Amino acid sequence: MSHHHTPDFQTALDVGRPPNIKKLFPHSKALIVSGKYIDQAMLEKGRCMTIAANGRNAFVIRGALAAAQQANAAIIIEIARSEGGTNAYCAVNLWNIARQTDAFMNELGITIPVAIHGDHFGIKTPADIEPGKTEITSLFDAGITSIAIDASHMPDDQNLLANLELASFVPNWAGLETEVGEIKGKLGLSTAREALFLIQGLNAHGIFPDWIALNNGTTHGIEQSDAGIDVALTAQIHEALAPYKVSGAQHGTSGNSSDRLRQIAEQTRTTKANVATALQMISWGVQVNDYGNAILDGNGDFIKEPDKGVDEAIWQQMLTYAKEHGLTGGNFKKLNAPFENRFLAQPKEIRDRMANGVQAFVYTLLTDVFNASDTADIVLSHILETRSHDPGVKSETIESIEEWTEEKIRKNAATISSNKGPEGDFDD
Template sequence: MTDFEKALKIGRTPNIVKLFPNSKALLVSGKFIDLAMQKKGRAICMAANGRSQAVIRGALQAAQRAGSVLIIEIARSEGGANAYCAVNFWNMARQVDAVCNELNITIPVAVHADHYGIKKMSDVEPAKIEIPSIFDMGITSIAVDASHMTDDKNLLASIDIIKNVVPKWAGLETEVGEIKGKDGLSTVDEALFLIQGLNAHEIFPNWIALNNGTTHGIESSGQGIQVDLTADIHKALEKYKTSGAQHGTSGNSSDRLREIAQKTRTTKANVATALQMISWGLEVNDFGNAILDNGNFIKVKNEGVTEELWAEMTSYAEKQGWKGGNFKKLNLPFENKILGQPKAVRERMAKRVEDFVYNMLVNVFNAQDTASIAIEEILKAGSYDPGPKADRIENLDDWTQEKIVERARSIISNESPEGDFDD
């Protein structure tokens, strides 16, 4: 029996085993992904945003080719109850599992619910109903994102949700400082407050996402990712063993992303908009940002979707008043039409994604050959759960609700602008 076959028997999470009892897809907790990148060192796993079937296929093919672990994810704004993508929290695992079995994918893959946003305290109770439903449907990792609220409410909401409805075996991401580009940058104080408070309640996140100068979407901020700020925050969190999650990579050059891999404790990087644009056949620069001509996207002939379908998509967007980043809303109304194209067209869409993702995994993120490391860790654990990432350091008595509210008053933070900054 090969190591992969041994890992398949013990490494798949309980919900995955129940849903897909006869599957040969190694869908695992995000904990093992984080662990593999740490073991390799200075390596980052791509969290490929699976907005469409073409992206999911291409990313899985690239990771298989590179021998890299992979995260396939969708954010709540993209795939939640008010989705703008056909791929969602409730069908993503089924799509990933099916593609893995079809293409004989033998790398460990985590299925991640990204940016499960909690924007006000009244969102907490509904979340405690909905989150179990997405784990029932195959999610193996989650980002509980209450960063839209003040620091005390972020911590209190995170504690309530994670302790009550997130399985202990699941990969876990938390966030401080809402992602808003160069404004409202996260601080060491904010990050420490969140991670220390979680630690006191025996919650040990795999990842923390920061506002470190990046944005979501096709436009990069004036500064881009602030590597030194990220490194400073990660160093302050070192004893809590929390890795970094880098959001908004599409707006940053490969050199900047290599620097993040080499100088920080980042082990997860989200790539979303770039993969969407590449799959459609749009012209992009070397790091995946769509190139515009007088505000219009440039379609590469005989790449991505057919010219006829692209004309239909752009006409539809114009009627809806969608421009630039809002082209993301085309995913839902056009997924079935995209899937209805000839096989050769569907394959070239996935291949374009595959080539881009492969290059990033191997030449930017240093993620190649991490699949075997993750499998080794599964076999070492003898389980689908490697256990908690850290030990409790903080005293629970210092982190009661009253003391959390009191402590939050002294946190040094940067004022964030108003606006809608969803993915």
């Protein structure tokens, strides 16, 4: 249903959109909001989370938005730095994702609230911090309303110090995610001690992240693990963090069954679930199972469904390109940038079915698995209550800043035994 002409919706547009969004899209009817609003609405409904859909192509964004409208759910559209940063493998990037989302929302009459999230803004070494300051500023200039500072590749003290140094470049009103433990399956699982160290150190300095991402047994991409997300570990860490009122962000959901994702929504404090690979595969018409994982044929190849996703001739071009460039399995993601314009050049019925496949999958997730139906109304009422683009923070300062000086941070971190797991490319 469309709220476009109701006085409440018009008020929400006037008061609820952040300053960067109003400046970029002054005449827009798209309710793009801070990530904080999305998180707080999920908490108010309870036992629910929403999708953070990685918009690796335009069709994923369109499909996810249509599904959210259908479910009356507030959602997040995101792109990770690896997918859409300065070294992007997708045509959708950190600087055009807000513009594309805003345009599609206006075109499709989407009235549910949407946050635009820059995911996994990776800081791999201390040398990345200085250039990161300029880049973070630039992507807020381009319409991002929420960001994940991910310095989890570094030791605990450096992770915390990087977050402290970069936090002042994130607007106060914006959604903020932080991360402990890299996303790499069963290896290097996060501990409550590590998570507390990060959240307490930030708290002492007046920084209250909306979300924390853990390595809780997720795998990214198309690997399938029978273990999947460790729900009990996640709940235990969230319980330890309860005084700081930080929600969970779940990465790597493509590798988990609906039942396990239902458990994450019901039994933990997770409000944001990232889905990337599954949506890409579905938009292409690749067969996936309940896990959102591609089903492989006897030769270990993807199975393209003839009546779904991209045109058959384009799919053959994709396979040829992949073979010529040595791309297999998860590295099919590198096909996004070279093929985006070819996707857009297809006949309308093909483009529509790409987006429609994503819509059907996301709608089921939002309504039947994540329990996010009708969270759009909660955001709308919050905006009308606060009459602001900033819903404020959930937490308050509990820790003492004297205990969290740089010197004490380095000293205390040395006493944490953490296993970061193996080296490798675990970006998305």
